[in-house]
Amino acid sequence: MLERIRIVLIQTSHPGNIGAVARAMKNMGLEDLALVAPRCEFRCADAISRASGADTLLAGAKLFENLEDAVANCSLVVGASARSRTLPWPMQSPRQFGAALPEELAMPDNRVALVFGREDSGLTNAELQRCHAHVQIPANPDFSSLNLAAAVQVLAYECRLAWLENEPTPINKEPQDDDWDHPPASHADLERFFAHLERTLIVVGFHDPTTPRQLMARLRRLYLRARPDQLEINILRGILGAIEKKTR
Amino acid sequence: MLERIRIVLIQTSHPGNIGAVARAMKNMGLEDLALVAPRCEFRCADAISRASGADTLLAGAKLFENLEDAVANCSLVVGASARSRTLPWPMQSPRQFGAALPEELAMPDNRVALVFGREDSGLTNAELQRCHAHVQIPANPDFSSLNLAAAVQVLAYECRLAWLENEPTPINKEPQDDDWDHPPASHADLERFFAHLERTLIVVGFHDPTTPRQLMARLRRLYLRARPDQLEINILRGILGAIEKKTR
Structure with missing residues (x-):
């Protein structure tokens, strides 16, 4: 460990x-x-x-x-x-x-x-x-x-x-939560997701990087708190891809 | 002491x-x-x-x-x-x-x-x-x-x-969640968000309710795990609104 x-x-x-x-x-x-x-x-x-x-x-x-x-x-x-x-x-x-x-x-x-x-x-x-x-x-x-x-x-x-x-x-161990279905996303995966999310939010007109206020910080905090697994990050990025395609 | x-x-x-x-x-x-x-x-x-x-x-x-x-x-x-x-x-x-x-x-x-x-x-x-x-x-x-x-x-x-x-x-206690900046979202707020999310995913072509597989279940598990606060739910719903507007 x-x-x-x-x-x-x-x-x-x-x-x-x-x-x-x-x-x-x-x-x-x-x-x-x-x-x-x-x-x-x-x-x-x-x-x-x-x-x-x-x-x-x-x-x-x-x-x-x-x-x-x-x-x-x-x-x-x-x-x-x-x-x-x-x-x-x-x-x-x-x-x-x-x-x-x-x-x-x-x-x-x-x-x-x-x-x-x-x-x-x-x-x-x-x-x-x-x-x-x-x-x-x-x-x-x-x-x-x-x-x-x-x-x-x-x-x-x-x-x-x-x-x-x-x-x-x-032998003395309590049952543990190690039966999660997918491994956690790596830091690099998460950062790629955040970059993709930010691009998409700009595209849909929700985020203005010149006056960001705390938007990305709040979204980071939310998603990091959830500790997304690899499949969840794939789903989220799939959603962002679909939004980009639809708004093109 | x-x-x-x-x-x-x-x-x-x-x-x-x-x-x-x-x-x-x-x-x-x-x-x-x-x-x-x-x-x-x-x-x-x-x-x-x-x-x-x-x-x-x-x-x-x-x-x-x-x-x-x-x-x-x-x-x-x-x-x-x-x-x-x-x-x-x-x-x-x-x-x-x-x-x-x-x-x-x-x-x-x-x-x-x-x-x-x-x-x-x-x-x-x-x-x-x-x-x-x-x-x-x-x-x-x-x-x-x-x-x-x-x-x-x-x-x-x-x-x-x-x-x-x-x-x-x-003040000396272990960090607790009661100094968070916004109160937690209510169950009803969360359900309204999930309904809104599902509608939007259909609009952008990412989700097909006739063959849902586990998509909404996985997204629910992700967001519920993060215990979103009221402002975070407002932000997420604002994003969904912006996507709907842009794809209309």
Whole structure:
């Protein structure tokens, strides 16, 4: 289970933080580190020193140009967010996030991404709106910004606890929901659907990209909340195709 | 409750770690930091930088010559230990430690100390034997040594959760769905939407009611799963209206 949890760091500035994240991950048994456009040279002495023996994770870190590519093959994308947003999004506590993992990862092809933003400014609204849910570490409201590696440590700890609680002894298992008829849509499938939806809404005159208000954000939130499966996304895209054909 | 939890660091070598501990503590609402014979000058630039605004905790840190004095007024002393010992000692998980705190601190004069050892060698046997219990963070057995501040972060997080769960004020509760921006759609609203959706799918030639297969059932399952709110249903119906108008 733990090998299918990816930690994604966006535009990290301090190599020491990346090293400390690698250490926190390896301490908790996570191994899949993805870096989106890091703003530092991260295979340096400072990072290796803070990794304190977890430098295999640094060496194996995957580099991406944008969040999109870093989470393309993930079935669940959760963003770590300290801020509350104008548009409410499904929120989880770290414990709720952990509790949902075993079921989420019961299907062997499912992958989970946990996304962390910049040290100074976190995740952008556009990045947050690519996430199925947001997870917030309950912190002192007067001093709520955790160090990046500390935030990863807390969430990786909850991942490990969830894994330990679900370890072997399958005889004692409760029946699970793993009999869903189709696998979940990947992040890339979802993004293709959203792009297609937006084009279609423009065609039918419902959406004006110059005055978007919150339309696409609200539709994203709605569909992401439902966690569409692959067949459902195919149906939705089929509907969009039929509308385009009819209005041509 | 949190103000009566003391973090005790024994013979810490790196000022950056002390700064990072101060930050982790303040993030979780802890304020009482005690240092036993630190092996560094801890009110330095490196510590202040890593404290990242929690330097009041550094300035207010209490200095002691030995563990004895640092925990003299504490009713419960728990040592963080990664090693298993030859002499078995009461062991707790971080979660068990947290769960016991509210009762422990119900009496207003009780105080709890959480004791952390040296970066390289942890706590000595003599120190461990001064503790009522040991707490062990469940870590990867092949890479089990957490950074000092990361270990403090995990245990301070469990302290905070224990406190929040026992707080009466609703602001501290787990995220709930009652802060959503619009009330949920009623059953009747949903049924009107499904009827409208079906009419539109017939108009655009995607749905043939004489051979429906499972189309409407699948779309129902998808949308019902998302529990749409009233505004979302209004948006979806607005989209259907725009499609009808465009195809007329």
